[in-house]
Amino acid sequence: WVSTPGDFRWSWSRKVKAPTLVYSGIAEQIKNSDGRTTGFKEWVNPDYDDCSYCKIGDFYNEDLSGQEILDKLEAENTVLTWVLRFVGWLLVWFGCQLCFAPIAAASTLIPVVGDFIGGVVGSILCCMTCMCGTAIAVMVMGIAWLIYRPLIGVPLLLVCCLGTVATAFLVMKQKKKRDALNKRYDAVDNGATNQ
Numbered sequence: 001w002v003s004t005p006g007d008f009r010w011s012w013s014r015k016v017k018a019p020t021l022v023y024s025g026i027a028e029q030i031k032n033s034d035g036r037t038t039g040f041k042e043w044v045n046p047d048y049d050d051c052s053y054c055k056i057g058d059f060y061n062e063d064l065s066g067q068e069i070l071d072k073l074e075a076e077n078t079v080l081t082w083v084l085r086f087v088g089w090l091l092v093w094f095g096c097q098l099c100f101a102p103i104a105a106a107s108t109l110i111p112v113v114g115d116f117i118g119g120v121v122g123s124i125l126c127c128m129t130c131m132c133g134t135a136i137a138v139m140v141m142g143i144a145w146l147i148y149r150p151l152i153g154v155p156l157l158l159v160c161c162l163g164t165v166a167t168a169f170l171v172m173k174q175k176k177k178r179d180a181l182n183k184r185y186d187a188v189d190n191g192a193t194n195q
Contacts, residue, residue, distance in 0.1 A: 025059035026069045085141070092140075093133030100125045135163060 028043035042057030058073060104125055108118030142156030 021061075022063045023059055023061060024064035024069060025057075026066060026073075027057040027059070085137075088140075089133065089137040092137045093130055096129035096133045096136070097126065100129055135160060 025040065026043075027040040029037045030039040030041055032038045040057065040059075042055040045054040048054040056073070058069065060069065060072070064072070101122075104118055104122035107121045108114040110117055138156055139160045142153050142160060144153070145156060146153030
C-alpha cells in the first residue's frame with residue numbers, strides 16, 4: 001500500500017480556558033438609537049458643564065462596588081491635593097528666596113570675610129524666606145478655603161492676621177529698644193565731648 005499526499009488528515013486542538021476578566025467602573029453609558037449600550041464616557045456633573053475636573057470616569061481591573069470606586073477616587077484626589085499644596089508652598093518659598101538672593105550675593109563682595117558673611121546672610125535669609133513663604137502660602141490657602149469651606153478658611157486667615165500683627169509688634173518693640181539704646185550712646189558721646 002502506497003500513501004499519497006492527502007490520504008491522511010491530521011488535526012489537533014487544545015482547549016484553553018480564557019481567564020476570567022473582571023472590570024469595575026464608574027462612568028456614563030453611551031447608548032445607540034436602539035437603546036443598547038455601545039460604550040462609556042466620562043460622566044459630567046450637569047451643574048458644572050464647563051468644569052474640566054468635575055468629570056467621573058474610571059475603570060479598574062478588579063471587582064469593586066460603586067462605593068469602593070468612589071472611595072478609591074477620593075483617596076487619589078486627597079493625595080493629589082496634598083502634593084499640589086506642598087509643591088505650591090515650595091514654589092512660594094523659592095520665589096521669596098529668589099527675591100532676597102541678591103542681598104546674600106552682595107555680602108560676598110566684602111574682601112577677606114565676604115564668603116563667610118555671605119554664607120551666614122544666606123542662611124538667615126533662607127530661614128526668613130521660609131517663614132514668609134509659609135505665611136503667604138497659608139494666606140492663599142485661607143482665601144481659597146474661604147470660598148469653599150468658610151469654617152476652615154476663616155481660622156486660617158485669622159492665624160495669618162495674628163501672625164502679621166505679632167510680627168509687626170515685635171519689630172516695633174525692637175525698633176524702640178534700638179532707638180533708646182542709640183539715645184543712650186548719643187548722650188554718652190555728647191557727655192564725653194563736652195568735658
